[in-house]
Amino acid sequence: ETGVTQTPRHLVMGMTNKKSLKCEQHLGHNAMYWYKQSAKKPLELMFVYSLEERVENNSVPSRFSPECPNSSHLFLHLHTLQPEDSALYLCASSQVAGGPYEQYFGPGTRLTVT
């Protein structure tokens, strides 16, 4: 596969479950991002990783835990989520974290918390 892939594409979980979202980029990029996209709200940046090091964490609740084991893979571990966490979670990558480089987005994981 090319570009940025995300699995699963859809996820329904209860508030007490633990699950993980996976993102993989096949572009040789050094920066990866997690965004939350909710209806009628702007995309919210959650985390930024540059060269596998977390460089930004935008006041995200601790029930979201990112992991970047290498520059090609990014995970978002979820536990004890709330219904308001239901959203589309987008992963993106870019050549480097700063500068004019565009971000390439994955298709997203549609998360529903029941």
Added chain:
Amino acid sequence: AQTVTQSQPEMSVQEAETVTLSCTYDTSENNYYLFWYKQPPSRQMILVIRQEAYKQQNATENRFSVNFQKAAKSFSLKISDSQLGDTAMYFCAFKSRLSGAGSYQLTFGKGTKLSVIP
């Protein structure tokens, strides 16, 4: 903090016509980057066009062009000869050019839903 405003939640245009999507932003910086992204229904978000604030010339990419008015902090997107495949959500985004953690962040507007009508 930077903010990006897209004042048109929804727009429609006839196929082959021209449409302009509005975007304004607020920043105290002099150099920065601006982007338009497109998110088709159930498909991945992709970059449409990019503008660097220090460049006076408006960016163009085939049927897509921008009207960048730096003093007015306005960055509108013009789509010429609209096609059915242009139907999508369009997001305007701002990125700081400063070094450091703040430069990693794209600040997005809420988006404009564009429908191209056959």
